[in-house]
Amino acid sequence: MTATISNVLVAALCIGIGMNLWFLAEYLLHRFAMHHLHGRGIMSREHLEHHVHSSWSFDVTHLMSWTGVAVVGGLLWFPVGWAVAGTAVGILLAIGWALGYAFYEFHHARCHLAPPRGRYGRWVRRHHFQHHFGAPMSNHGVSIPVWDVVFGTHRRVERIRVPRRLALPWMLDADGELRPEFTTDYELVGRDVLDERQAGIDRARAFASVAPTD
Numbered sequence: 001m002t003a004t005i006s007n008v009l010v011a012a013l014c015i016g017i018g019m020n021l022w023f024l025a026e027y028l029l030h031r032f033a034m035h036h037l038h039g040r041g042i043m044s045r046e047h048l049e050h051h052v053h054s055s056w057s058f059d060v061t062h063l064m065s066w067t068g069v070a071v072v073g074g075l076l077w078f079p080v081g082w083a084v085a086g087t088a089v090g091i092l093l094a095i096g097w098a099l100g101y102a103f104y105e106f107h108h109a110r111c112h113l114a115p116p117r118g119r120y121g122r123w124v125r126r127h128h129f130q131h132h133f134g135a136p137m138s139n140h141g142v143s144i145p146v147w148d149v150v151f152g153t154h155r156r157v158e159r160i161r162v163p164r165r166l167a168l169p170w171m172l173d174a175d176g177e178l179r180p181e182f183t184t185d186y187e188l189v190g191r192d193v194l195d196e197r198q199a200g201i202d203r204a205r206a207f208a209s210v211a212p213t214d
């Protein structure tokens with residue numbers, strides 16, 4: 001019985017370590033391979049396009065990301081875990097890594113597509129939309145704030161200023177105004193105009209990793 005409990009605890013620890021390896025990678029990739037490269041390479045380009053529109057929809061690049069994450073789990077973390085403590089630890093580390101990625105992917109998509117539910121849902125949206133609309137060189141960890149705190153890139157503001165043209169659909173009522181339940185966390189700024197000139201400015205600023213103008 002004691003051996004079973006300790007096995008479960010070790011398994012949970014290995015999965016937790018694997019998830020946190022992903023959360024560290026999430027921070028480093030987002031900061032250095034996406035924002036610092038200013039559009040050089042497909043990963044940076046795709047991510048900065050995401051900043052141009054602040055929308056989320058499934059496309060083929062997600063399949064490439066999922067494959068890349070699975071390959072890293074299988075070819076890097078499994079052998080590391082196996083070398084340190086055997087096959088089971090290698091498998092659990094790789095599973096934890098994949099679960100961390102799934103957690104990130106799910107919550108990032110939900111941030112853009114659906115209103116918050118619960119304390120984490122509210123926090124992760126505020127954290128991520130401060131990154132989108134306030135300071136793109138901050139809050140690089142989407143899922144958890146730990147690595148931003150460690151590396152000094154964590155930013156928190158009382159109210160996030162959201163350019164009207166980039167507002168998330170779930171924020172708005174039928175008249176295009178901010179829903180009253182979100183006025184503590186967000187305010188809409190600027191005009192809801194997306195002409196060619198504004199689209200060019202939005203793209204240039206996203207690829208420079210600076211916040212969009214009002």
Ligand SMILES: [Zn+2]
Nearest residue numbers: 050108128132
């Ligand atoms: Zn986003």
Ligand SMILES: [Zn+2]
Nearest residue numbers: 030047051136
């Ligand atoms: Zn970003």
